[in-house]
Amino acid sequence: MNLDRALQIVQTQYGITGTIQLLYGEVDYNFLLTSDDQQYTLKISRAHPNKDLLDLQNQALIHLEQKNTSLEYPYVIKNKDGQYLGWHGDHAVRLLKWIPGRLWSQLSTHTPKLLHGLGTVCGQTTLALQGFDHPHAHRFFKWDNQRFEWIEEHLEKLQTKEQKKLFQHFLSLIKKEALPHFASLRKSIVHNDANDNNIIVNEDRFDPKVSTLIDFGDIIYTYTINELAIALAYAIMEKPDPLAAAIPLVKGFHAVLPLREIELKVLYHLVAIRLLISLTNAAINRLEEPENEYHFVSEKMAWDLLAKWAAVDSNFAYYSFRAACGLEAHPKAKAFHDWAKQQEFAPIIGESFDKTPYLHLDLRVGGRDLANNSHFESIGPFTKKINRVLEDAEVEIGIGGYGEIRPVYTTDAYQIMGNEGPQWRTMHIGLDIWMKSGMPIFTPLDGIVESIQDNAADRDYGPTLIVKHETADFLFYTLYGHIGAEVLENLKVGQKIPKGQQIATIGVPPRNGNWPPHLHFQIMLDLLGNEGDFPGVAFPHEKDVWLSVCPDPNLLVGIPQLEDRNEILADHLIHQRRSSLGKSLSISYNQPLHVVRGFKQYLYTTNGRRYLDTVNNVAHVGHEHPKVVKAAQQQIGLLNTNSRYLHQNIIVFAEALLATFPPELCVVHFVNSGSEANELAMRMAHTWSGHRDMIGVEVGYHGNTIGTVDVSSYKFDGKGGQGAPSHTQVVPIPDSYRGKYRGEDTGAAYAKHVEEAIHDIQQEGRNVAGFICESVLSCGGQVVLPKGYLAKAYEYVRSAGGLCIADEVQVGFGRVGSHFWGFELQGVIPDVVTMGKPIGNGHPLAAVVCTRAVADAFANGMEYFNTFGGNPVSSIIGKTVLEIIREEGLQENALQVGAYLRTNLLQLQSKFPIIGDIRGPGLFQGIELVNDPNTLEPATKEAAFIANQMRQYGVLMSTDGPFYNILKIKPPMCFHRRNVDLMIGLLEKTLKILE
Numbered sequence: 005m006n007l008d009r010a011l012q013i014v015q016t017q018y019g020i021t022g023t024i025q026l027l028y029g030e031v032d033y034n035f036l037l038t039s040d041d042q043q044y045t046l047k048i049s050r051a052h053p054n055k056d057l058l059d060l061q062n063q064a065l066i067h068l069e070q071k072n073t074s075l076e077y078p079y080v081i082k083n084k085d086g087q088y089l090g091w092h093g094d095h096a097v098r099l100l101k102w103i104p105g106r107l108w109s110q111l112s113t114h115t116p117k118l119l120h121g122l123g124t125v126c127g128q129t130t131l132a133l134q135g136f137d138h139p140h141a142h143r144f145f146k147w148d149n150q151r152f153e154w155i156e157e158h159l160e161k162l163q164t165k166e167q168k169k170l171f172q173h174f175l176s177l178i179k180k181e182a183l184p185h186f187a188s189l190r191k192s193i194v195h196n197d198a199n200d201n202n203i204i205v206n207e208d209r210f211d212p213k214v215s216t217l218i219d220f221g222d223i224i225y226t227y228t229i230n231e232l233a234i235a236l237a238y239a240i241m242e243k244p245d246p247l248a249a250a251i252p253l254v255k256g257f258h259a260v261l262p263l264r265e266i267e268l269k270v271l272y273h274l275v276a277i278r279l280l281i282s283l284t285n286a287a288i289n290r291l292e293e294p295e296n297e298y299h300f301v302s303e304k305m306a307w308d309l310l311a312k313w314a315a316v317d318s319n320f321a322y323y324s325f326r327a328a329c330g331l332e333a334h335p336k337a338k339a340f341h342d343w344a345k346q347q348e349f350a351p352i353i354g355e356s357f358d359k360t361p362y363l364h365l366d367l368r369v370g371g372r373d374l375a376n377n378s379h380f381e382s383i384g385p386f387t388k389k390i391n392r393v394l395e396d397a398e399v400e401i402g403i404g405g406y407g408e409i410r411p412v413y414t415t416d417a418y419q420i421m422g423n424e425g426p427q428w429r430t431m432h433i434g435l436d437i438w439m440k441s442g443m444p445i446f447t448p449l450d451g452i453v454e455s456i457q458d459n460a461a462d463r464d465y466g467p468t469l470i471v472k473h474e475t476a477d478f479l480f481y482t483l484y485g486h487i488g489a490e491v492l493e494n495l496k497v498g499q500k501i502p503k504g505q506q507i508a509t510i511g512v513p514p515r516n517g518n519w520p521p522h523l524h525f526q527i528m529l530d531l532l533g534n535e536g537d538f539p540g541v542a543f544p545h546e547k548d549v550w551l552s553v554c555p556d557p558n559l560l561v562g563i564p565q566l567e568d569r570n571e572i573l574a575d576h577l578i579h580q581r582r583s584s585l586g587k588s589l590s591i592s593y594n595q596p597l598h599v600v601r602g603f604k605q606y607l608y609t610t611n612g613r614r615y616l617d618t619v620n621n622v623a624h625v626g627h628e629h630p631k632v633v634k635a636a637q638q639q640i641g642l643l644n645t646n647s648r649y650l651h652q653n654i655i656v657f658a659e660a661l662l663a664t665f666p667p668e669l670c671v672v673h674f675v676n677s678g679s680e681a682n683e684l685a686m687r688m689a690h691t692w693s694g695h696r697d698m699i700g701v702e703v704g705y706h707g708n709t710i711g712t713v714d715v716s717s718y719k720f721d722g723k724g725g726q727g728a729p730s731h732t733q734v735v736p737i738p739d740s741y742r743g744k745y746r747g748e749d750t751g752a753a754y755a756k757h758v759e760e761a762i763h764d765i766q767q768e769g770r771n772v773a774g775f776i777c778e779s780v781l782s783c784g785g786q787v788v789l790p791k792g793y794l795a796k797a798y799e800y801v802r803s804a805g806g807l808c809i810a811d812e813v814q815v816g817f818g819r820v821g822s823h824f825w826g827f828e829l830q831g832v833i834p835d836v837v838t839m840g841k842p843i844g845n846g847h848p849l850a851a852v853v854c855t856r857a858v859a860d861a862f863a864n865g866m867e868y869f870n871t872f873g874g875n876p877v878s879s880i881i882g883k884t885v886l887e888i889i890r891e892e893g894l895q896e897n898a899l900q901v902g903a904y905l906r907t908n909l910l911q912l913q914s915k916f917p918i919i920g921d922i923r924g925p926g927l928f929q930g931i932e933l934v935n936d937p938n939t940l941e942p943a944t945k946e947a948a949f950i951a952n953q954m955r956q957y958g959v960l961m962s963t964d965g966p967f968y969n970i971l972k973i974k975p976p977m978c979f980h981r982r983n984v985d986l987m988i989g990l991l992e993k994t995l996k997i998l999e
């Protein structure tokens with residue numbers, strides 16, 4: 005069928021003219037027809053099509069049109085004869101409304117929001133089709149889940165033994181668990197094919213929405229729930245965690261068309277059935293058309309999903325679907341709770357908690373009992389810390405932990421890649437009882453040993469005992485973990501254990517795992533296919549399911565008073581912040597983060613998610629470095645006062661700091677913030693020169709005080725600003741990528757503007773006090789100064805009698821890798837250097853280092869007093885930071901990891917044209933995003949989208965520059981190669997979304 009013929013057909017039958025384009029079609033010819041004012045799909049069938057099926061499709065679409073739902077479907081259009089179906093010889097001709105947008109398959113990522121939207125659209129379509137009927141919808145159809153049994157005779161066509169095994173696993177599971185329920189499922193006509201190429205998504209790149217379903221060729225009368233099962237089978241393919249991807253889809257569907265309990269029970273199996281049917285078809289096709297590569301790509305994805313689906317326990321999926329629909333996840337959870345409330349249990353530690361002093365430990369992410377990650381990184385300090393906390397409270401027993409989200413499990417070893425970036429099982433679902441090794445444990449109630457297994461070797465937590473209990477209504481299990489090895493000898497599977505009998509003791513580390521001695525006690529309403537062991541921690545996003553399957557162990561233990569420890573909700577904090585803090589304070593990200601812990605290059609939120617911090621150059625040696633914490637804690641308990649008394653700390657720190665500078669820079673004044681440092685530096689310039697006029701760089705930022713804002717074009721030329729004050733001259737930003745002069749060797753040209761600025765000041769009868777410039781421009785967008793810029797600029801300033809101030813607040817302390825100070829990259833020696841942020845690793849500390857001559861000139865008789873500057877606490881912190889930089893080789897790390905980062909970023913740049921420029925030394929780099937490499941149109945919206953999406957993926961990034969189109973990378977200096985790999989991988993994923 006050529007285009008001219010097709011055009012002729014529409015013209016004759018519909019009286020429509022326009023342009024035409026061939027589209028993909030498996031069997032029929034499909035064309036996109038564009039007339040003056042509309043677009044259509046022209047469908048011309050192969051010869052002798054199934055008329056009944058065409059009629060069914062047409063009638064369904066007419067039905068949907070009459071229903072007038074909020075969705076648009078590809079409605080059928082009547083021809084000149086008033087018919088929905090026309091003929092061209094033996095070929096059927098239909099004209100449908102064109103649905104603009106993209107196919108689901110064209111999107112690289114499907115966010116939970118998009119999956120939810122798909123569920124909604126499938127639910128709406130299924131709801132709208134209810135009440136519609138047609139004789140042909142009741143035909144036998146091999147893609148109908150309810151007819152799945154035909155696949156069994158093709159089992160031999162599968163290629164490998166593993167594939168056959170997997171098939172058989174599912175077939176027997178389906179027959180055992182689902183088939184008996186099929187007769188009770190409600191039925192209706194459904195679309196039955198919400199696959200990637202039948203879902204239309206709108207064109208919004210930043211916030212895509214599912215608009216509708218197309219292609220009603222597989223429409224059939226079947227179990228209503230099949231619509232959802234089929235949508236799931238495709239939508240959760242290629243997702244690291246298919247169950248997590250399924251949940252928003254189920255929620256979306258349920259919100260429109262409420263699901264029934266019996267449907268939730270078999271949904272898992274029906275998803276599997278669709279995969280089995282699809283794979284059987286693929287196996288048949290493979291034999292018939294072995295060279296058709298297309299079949300094999302989708303086949304592999306379906307096999308991968310089937311294997312992952314097999315790893316999901318069918319009951320766990322059922323409970324998760326129940327929770328997604330707002331039901332209690334485990335159907336017996338309430339019955340268990342009611343039953344337990346009426347029982348009397350024997351005390352698990354031999355005596356009642358009423359009589360035993362104990363402490364409710366707080367091991368939450370933001371809990372103070374393990375307030376630094378160094379407390380639990382290895383078993384020695386961990387045990388000491390727990391013992392100390394108990395000792396301080398003068399008790400021998402610590403308890404707690406049910407539902408507690410803990411930082412303990414957030415190391416690389418526990419990291420799993422989820423659909424939305426890395427994730428950790430951080431929620432503890434048992435109750436911990438911390439006691440001395442060897443203390444006896446008793447059973448609270450009668451039971452039978454279900455399993456006793458040594459998990460010491462492979463899982464690092466020693467023997468685990470699981471005991472089965474039976475009530476009239478349900479079964480449940482109790483688990484005892486981290487217990488003494490003697491149980492392996494003492495207990496046998498099947499052995500009856502009477503209530504109140506001693507069954508175990510608290511184990512001895514490390515035989516019972518790398519944990520301080522304690523009992524892990526847990527209740528399970530379902531073993532979820534586990535044997536001899538059971539997870540003791542869970543993903544916080546599955547909280548509702550796990551806490552329902554594993555009810556509160558305290559129902560059996562009976563600890564009288566457990567403090568309620570609900571986390572403050574982020575929304576509440578936002579509200580409080582709004583009412584009590586100034587409006588001009590901003591919060592990062594569309595979805596603000598509630599951070600309660602930091603360690604090394606990571607920040608942790610209350611839900612135990614560990615975020616990779618690529619932004620925070622203040623936590624220079626790593627968030628909450630134990631050595632800094634310890635130094636500060638010790639000194640603050642001893643003395644903290646001002647520098648009018650003699651104290652060694654200030655001297656030791658001053659000497660250590662000055663040793664990092666060239667000999668000319670030999671005097672230091674300590675202050676408390678970068679703003680204060682620049683303020684003092686400018687006072688020095690005023691005193692030195694006798695003038696007040698300053699020269700600053702376009703988009704420069706130097707602080708939040710009146711004086712520093714006056715030299716910060718970033719502020720006075722930005723929102724709310726009123727332009728440069730009369731005593732400030734702004735010189736062009738020396739940006740060789742998008743600035744006034746571009747390319748190599750622009751240093752002299754840019755510096756010339758400094759000379760002009762001096763000239764302008766002098767023209768007014770005044771003279772220059774100083775020139776302030778960052779050594780690498782941060783707010784300006786990670787701009788590297790062109791070669792020779794500072795040397796030339798300093799020459800002009802000095803010859804006019806002004807001072808040259810290098811602002812190192814962002815870039816100092818080894819961050820640039822090749823040197824300790826940024827100004828060294830330019831081969832200059834400033835008169836004054838200001839520093840802040842990293843100097844105290846988060847403690848409010850800053851400094852001004854200058855030449856002896858400048859310091860002497862400044863000391864004109866007026867005392868310089870600073871209440872907090874250089875106090876013993878700040879000084880010891882500053883000194884410790886310098887020590888750590890040296891001891892841990894952080895400058896060298898910045899050089900090495902920075903080079904690795906740059907190589908990776910350049911590779912990314914070669915794949916994504918939106919990346920216009922990669923720049924910056926060491927661990928101070930920038931990615932400039934542009935929509936057009938010729939005009940350099942800034943990709944501002946895209947940059948904001950990327951920062952927000954990366955935050956969703958667990959990587960913190962920020963944007964800056966005059967157009968906020970530069971992603972800044974300036975992480976804590978302990979950032980390592982694996983961090984780079986993670987960041988680059990997720991950045992690539994994010995950039996693909998925007999393509």
Ligand SMILES: Cc1ncc(COP(=O)(O)O)c(C=O)c1O
Nearest residue numbers: 677678679705706707813814840
């Ligand atoms: C280059 C530069 N100078 C000075 C400051 C001001 O420092 P502080 O916020 O500690 O007052 C900042 C802060 O962002 C800065 O980036």
